[in-house]
Amino acid sequence: MITNLVNDDPVAEVARLREGVSQLRVSVDELMRAATTADKEYREVLEAYRMFAHSRGWLKRMEHSIESGLSAEAAVEKEQSEARARLQTVPDPYLRDRLHDLDDLANRLLRILTGQGRETGAKMPERPILVARTIGPAELLDYGRRLRGVVLEEGSIGSHAAIVARALAIPLVVQAERITTEALNGDQIIVDGTAGVVHLRPDESVATAFRDKIAMEAQAQARFAALRELPAQARCGATVSLHMNAGIMADLPSLKGSGAEGVGLFRTELQFLLRSTMPRRSDLAALYARVMEAAGGRRVAFRTLDIGSDKVMPYMRRPDEPNPAMGWRAIRVGLDRSGVMRMQLQALIRAAAGRPLTVMFPLVSEMAEFLAAREILMREIERERHLGHPLPETLEVGAMLETPSLAFAPANFFRAADFISIGGNDLKQFFFAADRENELVRRRYDTLTLSFLTFVQKIVARCAEAGTPLSFCGEDAGRPVDALALAGLGVRALSMRPASVGPVKDLIRRADLGEVAEIIATARRQGVENLRPRLLSYVDQLPRD
Numbered sequence: 001m002i003t004n005l006v007n008d009d010p011v012a013e014v015a016r017l018r019e020g021v022s023q024l025r026v027s028v029d030e031l032m033r034a035a036t037t038a039d040k041e042y043r044e045v046l047e048a049y050r051m052f053a054h055s056r057g058w059l060k061r062m063e064h065s066i067e068s069g070l071s072a073e074a075a076v077e078k079e080q081s082e083a084r085a086r087l088q089t090v091p092d093p094y095l096r097d098r099l100h101d102l103d104d105l106a107n108r109l110l111r112i113l114t115g116q117g118r119e120t121g122a123k124m125p126e127r128p129i130l131v132a133r134t135i136g137p138a139e140l141l142d143y144g145r146r147l148r149g150v151v152l153e154e155g156s157i158g159s160h161a162a163i164v165a166r167a168l169a170i171p172l173v174v175q176a177e178r179i180t181t182e183a184l185n186g187d188q189i190i191v192d193g194t195a196g197v198v199h200l201r202p203d204e205s206v207a208t209a210f211r212d213k214i215a216m217e218a219q220a221q222a223r224f225a226a227l228r229e230l231p232a233q234a235r236c237g238a239t240v241s242l243h244m245n246a247g248i249m250a251d252l253p254s255l256k257g258s259g260a261e262g263v264g265l266f267r268t269e270l271q272f273l274l275r276s277t278m279p280r281r282s283d284l285a286a287l288y289a290r291v292m293e294a295a296g297g298r299r300v301a302f303r304t305l306d307i308g309s310d311k312v313m314p315y316m317r318r319p320d321e322p323n324p325a326m327g328w329r330a331i332r333v334g335l336d337r338s339g340v341m342r343m344q345l346q347a348l349i350r351a352a353a354g355r356p357l358t359v360m361f362p363l364v365s366e367m368a369e370f371l372a373a374r375e376i377l378m379r380e381i382e383r384e385r386h387l388g389h390p391l392p393e394t395l396e397v398g399a400m401l402e403t404p405s406l407a408f409a410p411a412n413f414f415r416a417a418d419f420i421s422i423g424g425n426d427l428k429q430f431f432f433a434a435d436r437e438n439e440l441v442r443r444r445y446d447t448l449t450l451s452f453l454t455f456v457q458k459i460v461a462r463c464a465e466a467g468t469p470l471s472f473c474g475e476d477a478g479r480p481v482d483a484l485a486l487a488g489l490g491v492r493a494l495s496m497r498p499a500s501v502g503p504v505k506d507l508i509r510r511a512d513l514g515e516v517a518e519i520i521a522t523a524r525r526q527g528v529e530n531l532r533p534r535l536l537s538y539v540d541q542l543p544r545d
């Protein structure tokens with residue numbers, strides 16, 4: 001509770017704030033040092049966190065409030081409540097999580113300024129589960145592995161706290177409604193991080209069922225780990241290559257652990273969304289080079305900026321659009337305002353310097369767009385050559401097929417693209433006319449509906465005719481049964497969340513893709529609309545080796 005709201009000596013108060021901020025920076029730097037031996041992912045989180053702690057804008061705004069009469073604590077609180085207000089209005093979940101980090105830092109700073117430590121004198125119980133409204137990444141690190149689980153009333157699974165929890169292998173459940181009011185100190189609680197469920201004061205039957213579940217999961221994890229170095233080769237002999245999706249440096253360490261062959265989709269927009277000003281070409285080139293280095297020679301498909309729709313950059317003015325997902329976004333912005341896309345392509349070319357480069361353009365709706373974007377890329381390559389800069393060793397230029405129209409493009413399009421990747425998230429929303437962000441309709445249409453599968457099959461056939469490699473990088477690629485259906489249709493490369501690689505590989509290795517194709521063909525003959533029940537029963541009867 002802050003009692004001194006105003007100050008009568010702004011100079012002394014600013015000095016106190018600066019002292020507090022420098023202590024804060026030291027404590028964050030200490031956390032960084034402590035993390036040197038630990039997971040790389042921690043370091044990424046902490047680096048972003050340290051960036052906030054060292055942000056001059058943050059300090060300046062608080063100093064400004066002090067100059068207008070507030071005490072140091074009140075200035076921190078003002079900045080904190082403004083950040084919270086921004087939190088309510090930011091549609092992008094990634095940015096929202098970053099603002100949560102700022103909230104966590106403000107709390108730390110308040111504790112430093114008020115001299116209120118975290119030590120309450122209360123003893124930590126045995127095998128504690130932490131229940132809180134929200135928690136920041138550094139605070140979670142302070143508790144460390146002593147915690148057996150964390151339950152948050154707010155928060156999201158993409159937050160930095162969640163990344164830390166994953167790195168520490170602490171089960172975490174977010175968005176547990178009313179948990180802070182219903183859970184009492186000392187209550188028994190089961191935290192099922194995989195299912196995202198908590199059981200407060202469980203009865204014995206729930207506890208027993210949960211113990212069984214843990215034993216089964218441990219067995220499954222051991223099976224996935226044993227498959228890490230093996231190919232996703234089905235019983236029929238066909239092999240599917242499995243890749244992972246990424247968007248920040250912190251994702252890259254998963255490449256090795258997951259057993260993915262490369263990065264099938266690197267979403268580049270996060271670096272643009274994270275900042276308050278447009279990133280510089282040199283910063284981007286350095287980041288892309290680090291990504292390529294971390295990938296250690298494995299292929300990384302960089303998807304150019306997919307901005308617009310729900311992803312809004314604070315420094316770029318945008319028209320108000322009635323239907324932003326179908327509006328001025330992705331390659332459309334890239335072609336109409338080619339300056340940003342050119343800058344990004346230059347950064348990619350410079351990062352590659354002597355290494356292979358793979359670029360893909362998002363939301364291509366017709367051949368002309370792809371050709372125009374590729375032309376811009378080739379011009380940038382020429383420019384770099386002219387400047388005497390090293391060029392990429394090889395270049396692959398692909399298109400994301402995310403609108404139904406592209407599936408009907410002229411055959412030359414399929415021949416012109418070096419590869420095609422189906423962005424199933426967008427493709428499905430346009431195919432079924434069901435907004436992927438709208439909870440009322442989001443889950444209404446199943447990927448395993450015959451109409452959608454038939455459409456994917458058409459894309460497979462068109463790519464096969466042209467001899468163009470095809471992959472699928474939407475969320476469905478990471479759902480084992482859906483992935484199996486895609487493989488059965490002939491999609492031979494899938495890109496997914498790193499944690500899905502093991503389960504998808506396990507299922508493909510147990511299945512026969514010819515049998516899957518037969519199930520789909522039979523359902524079509526019989527007029528069955530939804531394939532899920534049949535594929536689930538097929539999967540159920542597969543042998544476990």
Ligand code: PEP
Pocket residue numbers: 265267306402422423424425426427473474475
């Ligand atoms: C997709 O649409 O399936 C995709 C992979 O891209 P994003 O989810 O970033 O739109």
Ligand code: MG
Pocket residue numbers: 362402423425426
């Ligand atoms: Mg998309």
